[in-house]
Amino acid sequence: MVKSAALSPTYAGHASFDYLHDAQNVLEHVKRRSFAALALRGGERVADVGAGTGVDAVALARLVGPTGRVYAVDNDAEFTAAYVTTGVLDAGVYPLHADAQDLPFEDEALDAVRAERLLLHVSNALSAVRQFHRVLKPGGRVVLLESDFASLSVNTSLPHVERVLRSVAVTDALRNGMAGRRLTEYLQDASFRDVSVESFAFSTRDERLARRLLVFDALERSARDAGRLTHAEVFAWREDLRARHDGGRFFASITMHMVTARR
Numbered sequence: 001m002v003k004s005a006a007l008s009p010t011y012a013g014h015a016s017f018d019y020l021h022d023a024q025n026v027l028e029h030v031k032r033r034s035f036a037a038l039a040l041r042g043g044e045r046v047a048d049v050g051a052g053t054g055v056d057a058v059a060l061a062r063l064v065g066p067t068g069r070v071y072a073v074d075n076d077a078e079f080t081a082a083y084v085t086t087g088v089l090d091a092g093v094y095p096l097h098a099d100a101q102d103l104p105f106e107d108e109a110l111d112a113v114r115a116e117r118l119l120l121h122v123s124n125a126l127s128a129v130r131q132f133h134r135v136l137k138p139g140g141r142v143v144l145l146e147s148d149f150a151s152l153s154v155n156t157s158l159p160h161v162e163r164v165l166r167s168v169a170v171t172d173a174l175r176n177g178m179a180g181r182r183l184t185e186y187l188q189d190a191s192f193r194d195v196s197v198e199s200f201a202f203s204t205r206d207e208r209l210a211r212r213l214l215v216f217d218a219l220e221r222s223a224r225d226a227g228r229l230t231h232a233e234v235f236a237w238r239e240d241l242r243a244r245h246d247g248g249r250f251f252a253s254i255t256m257h258m259v260t261a262r263r
């Protein structure tokens with residue numbers, strides 16, 4: 001499941017189970033807010049797009065009950081294949097190996113669409129959001145949840161390294177690192193209505209957690225590949241963060257935005 005990003009300058013969102021389980025725990029309250037915002041009723045049909053481990057789809061399946069239907073859509077076949085052994089299928093979720101930009105649903109097939117930390121990794125995010133609009137029934141709900149990597153903030157003695165990493169996050173390292181701030185624009189451009197926003201700050205004092213959730217490895221690699229940082233600078237930054245962690249002085253944060261709208 002862990003794909004080497006060394007071959008590609010851009011981190012395309014391929015994730016490991018461990019990483020997603022970490023995220024599951026620390027983002028639990030945000031995820032719960034997104035489930036509530038979907039306002040699901042028994043018997044409804046919903047897709048979680050960029051579903052990862054499928055654990056959020058399992059939560060949605062509980063909300064729509066046995067007469068509803070939940071699709072866990074992901075373009076990583078290893079995730080959708082794993083749903084057989086991870087209990088996702090047993091929960092009544094339907095796995096779909098597909099790209100968000102080309103969803104295999106009929107027009108107006110669904111009552112709700114949810115996507116979390118997906119559009120960061122999609123090169124043409126607006127085309128994915130237009131797909132969400134196409135597959136929703138009139139009045140159907142969409143909930144999107146994304147970070148804005150330009151808001152990444154790390155307490156470090158090497159702020160110039162932090163600045164470069166934040167900069168490559170939105171230019172090279174991620175396909176769409178500023179997805180969070182663009183969500184309302186995507187929804188408007190895709191003709192959604194009743195757009196509302198809720199924002200959350202994610203923060204942690206744990207360097208290892210930050211490294212995983214805020215994809216420090218991918219940012220460092222991109223900065224080196226782009227010639228923006230030297231090996232020595234990356235080494236010094238890593239040492240600084242590790243020392244801060246060990247001394248209880250590490251702190252990092254990022255802003256996430258959740259948008260809700262109707263077709």
Ligand SMILES: C[S@@+](CC[C@H](N)C(=O)[O-])C[C@H]1O[C@@H](n2cnc3c(N)ncnc32)[C@H](O)[C@@H]1O
Binds near residue numbers: 020023074100
């Ligand atoms: C950071 S993970 C988030 C997973 C899940 N939404 C969660 O919150 O735990 C991003 C997921 O999006 C998937 N993904 C990336 N690009 C995609 C695309 N174009 N179409 C469908 N899935 C995609 C990845 O395979 C990965 O499972």
